[in-house]
Amino acid sequence: MAEVTSKIPQATSKRLPLYYRFLQNFANAGKKRISSSELSEAMKIDAATIRRDFSHFGALGRKGYGYDVMDLLHFFRQALDQDEETDVALIGVGSLGNAFLKYNFQKNHNTRIVVAFDPKAPETGTTVSNIPVFHPDLIEEKIMEMGIDIVILTVPARVAQEIADRLEKIGVKGILNFTPVRLSVPDSMRVHTIDLSIELQALIYFIKNDVKDSQL
Template sequence: MIEETPKIPQATSKRLPLYYRFLQNFANLGKKRVSSSELSEAMKIDAATIRRDFSHFGALGRKGYGYDVHYLVEFFRQILDQDEGTDVALIGVGSLGSAFLKYNFHKNHNTRIVVAFDPKAPAEGKMLSGIPVFHPDTISEKIVELGIDLVILTVPSRVAQDVTDKLIKAGIKGILNFTPVRLTAPDEVRVHTIDLSVELQTLIYFMKNDVKNSQL
């Protein structure tokens, strides 16, 4: 989990997992050091932004040398708590939820879905893609039993807030929300909403305006 402090901007915090992934790629290729320009080319992020992000954590590199790849991989692994596994619950096993179960973060062995909930599941539960799926009536019990702090929410919009209220009472600290509902939650519960339709509409808008601007 990313530790955010007032010193680290939210935009920077969101880029930390990307830095870690690309630095791992460089390490796997046997690269010993990397410059902000090389990172910029690989990640398609402005080099000045990379240097500014890194500056929040002190002197991570040396002028004229660049950045030590192995050191940065270890540094960001600790920042992101990659040595500590995170168990996740999936709420809602429809089309999107089923895709999450099949994927189950296979490229990130420190994050894994360990339990799911769906109204179609029997009271005793059933197995899907190797994950136990239970009826939502057991959410509070299972969340506490498994010590889960993070859930992925892929339920119908009409029940999203009711389910969220139940999760909050069960002690959930983070919700990755894939419903279009803007969920109400206390300050101590972090909610990240990913509205696929909005993202698609935004992409279409930029595509059309890029074309218009190129014709001016």
């Protein structure tokens, strides 16, 4: 089994779930082996970038043969801890939050939303898409009770930092932030911010200027 040969760049780390998803597609189609060129064509990522990404993990392929699909799939499954389920909390059940609850992640991999919080929820709690939803007053109690380390944040911008501060105090390790606020958190927490308006503006810019960004 290949091992990590150096500290993995952040850009590479962000592509690991994509590699895993496309390798699943190849495996489901009965593909036994692939080349970096074939993977490049499917993923629309430069083949040199793929080879460079894979080089961080040692010898994943063989010269003249390419990559064994099942070996790669097994490797990335372990790298992404796909055999271990991760429970996630959602804070904010508005339009976007509701969409997350209806989709939930367990359909496609090992991550699932198990509890949500919204100020419109009654004190006794309610259920949305089979997920229990409680009032934000119970955030600390429920998250600690359920041992949750990761939270999806889809709250109004004005309360985002306040919620982040509360989560930091109870030891939450990561926030997937869908608010436009750049959260201030200690080094012990990791925040990934997805600002949909900025992503849309970037897309419009790329289209108007015919910019190809194959490294995403």
